[in-house]
Amino acid sequence: MVVQLSGGEPLLRKDIEEIVRAVKEPSGLPYTILVTNGRLLTEEKYLALRQLGVNQVSISLDFPDERHNDFRRSPGLYAHLAGLVPKLARHGHGDVVLNTAITRENLLTLRATYERAKEWGVAISYSAYTPLRTGEMEHCISSPEDLELLRRTMDELLELKAKNGRIANSPWTLSGTHDFFQKGSFPGCNAGRRFLVVTPDGGLRPCSMFDPTFASQKEIMEKFVATNTCGGCYVSIRAYLDASFWTLLKDNVKTRVLARNNGRANQC
Secondary structure (H helix, E strand, O other): OEEEEOOOOHHHOOOHHHHHHHHOOOOOOOEEEEEEOOOOOOHHHHHHHHHHOOOEEEEEOOOOOOHHHHHHOOOOHHHHHHHHHHHHHOOOOOOEEEEEEEOOOOHHHHHHHHHHHHHHOOEEEEEEOOHHHHOOOOOOOOOHHHHHHHHHHHHHHHHHHHHHOOEOOOHHHHHHHHHHHHHOOOOOOOEOOOEOEEOOOOOEEOOOOOOOOEOOHHHHHHHOHHHOOOOOOOOHHHHHHOOOHHHHHHHHHHHHHHHHHHHHHHHO
């Protein structure tokens, strides 16, 4: 149903357009998301990829100002995004989403990043930092004071979502983010069952956090899923797909009703 093109940085691929063509079916499925840091993204490239079938462009933004440059170790990146993202939004397709990974460093700026998305005319999605990929615990939120601030911030974001729908996360995901940091893990991962990773050379992995590569999903089910007890991440893909079918359906209906009501309010 959904394919996410990510990395690394997918726009480094010279054949990214061929990849999109290979992914999309004549029916319009799968829903295709491109995740990028935005450094190589231009208005022309955005329009070309959209024409080929990319349904959503997700652009990473860790801070709502120049601190993003230092965190990403990419001088001038924030200025590039500040000029580009509003241009993309003005095309009116509603398919650009900022993606912020929540860390101890940017905890105080989560509301400000939401305001930046609002200013640029796009939506925003929040994801929980995990040490599985980097091995660094310093970015985790763990102190009682920070956890309380995170809880209040998530409650505030839930209220903002209810008012205008600009936040892409489901209520399920926003609520679970605090629990993940508080407990340090989130059991019941469905990696390999509900989602999997295709590597650049065509191998299959249950998720991007583990190195073993398998030849088929059947092999993943037998050799990984059957014994998997990992709960070490709450990244967006996992957070969305851990929800039950009925939770996903309820959140989806709520989101569509909210978007329709907001559209009527904007027309008024």
